[in-house]
Amino acid sequence: MFYLNVNEDMILSTFERKHATELYVLIERNREHLSKWLSFAVYTNNIEDTIAFIDKSQKRYIDNNGFWAGIWYKQQLVGAIGYLYIDWKANKTEIGYWLAEEFQGKGCITIATQQLLNYAFKTLKLNKVEINVAKKNVKSLQIPKRLGFVEEGVIRDYEYLQGRYHDRIVHGLLRKEWENQK
Template sequence: MQITIDDTLSLRAISLEDAEAVFTLTDASRPYLRQWLPWLDMTQKTEDTITYIQGCLQGHTAKSSLSLVILSHQQIVGIAGFNSINYHNKIATIGYWLSEDAQGRGIMTKTVQALLHYAFKDLQLHKVEIRAATGNAPSRAIPERLGFTQEGTIRAAEWLYDHYVDHVVYGLLEEEWTTLE
C-alpha cells in the first residue's frame, strides 16, 4: 500500500526490509524521541526493530492496525498510521513520530491529513482520535491545527520511563472533516 501526498512526500506500508533504516533513524533521534516515546530503551538493535515490524505486520493481517513509513525524498523520516482500528465502532487512533531533523517542515501535518482522507474515504470510518502527552506541544499542535476537538484528558495514561504522563484526547468526526477538507 502506498499513499502519495505530494512530489516529495509519501506513505508506504512498513515491511521487514525497512528494519535497518527504521532502526538507524530511531537510533539517530534517540534523545529527542525519548522525551515522549516509551519504547526507546527497548529498541537497542536492529533485531528489536524487526520484532516491532513483525508486530505491525500481524496488525495489518488482523486489520486491527496499519503502520506506514513516512518517505520524504524517498528516505524514511518517521512512522505514522493507525495504532488501532475498531471497525465495529468505526473509530481509529492515529499515532506518529518523526525524526528530529525532519521537524518543522509540515511533514507530519500533511501525513495526518492523508491518514484522515484514507480513514474517512477508504476505510469509511466515523471518527479518528489522536492522543498525546499533555506536555508534548509539537504532537498536540497537529490535531489542533487540523480542527480536532479536544475531548478530555486521561490522567496517568502512560508510564514514561520513570513517571506517568497524562494524555490529551482529540477527536475528529467524519462530518467535521468533510467541512474542513
C-alpha cells in the first residue's frame, strides 16, 4: 500500500474497496468535467465499474506495475493520481491525474505530482517520468510545465474523445533534470 501524509491538508493513499462509494460519487458528480479529457468517466456508470477499477489498480500495485492513489484534501476525497504503468526495462513511468472541478486552483495536483516524482526517482529509482496531455487541455498542460518537464513532441490524433480526435503532447522529466532542480 502507498500512503503519504503530504502536509497538514493532504493525504495520498492507494485506493481500496472501502473507498468505492466515495470515489464513485465523486466521479458521478464530476462526470461532465472529467469526460472532456478522460474516457474513463464516460465508461464508469455504476459502483461495480469503480470496484473493478480499484481491483485492477491493486493488482497493478502487487505486480509492481503502477497504482492509483486517492487525493484527500482536508479529509475529503478530491481526485486521483497514479502511475499508469512502470516499464522496468527502460526504467520509466507515466503519471496521470484528475481533480474534482471545485477543488481546482489550490495546487493539489501540482503538489501530488511532486510527491509522485520524488517517489519515482528516490524510491523506485526510475530514470524517466512522462506526463502526456491533450494539446487543448490548457489547465493540464500547466502541470508538467510548472514542474520543469521538457516538451518532447506531439502524437497526432492520439485519442478520440467527445466526437473528435485529439493530438497529445508528450512531456518528459529525466532523473538528472529532477536532481538539478534541487
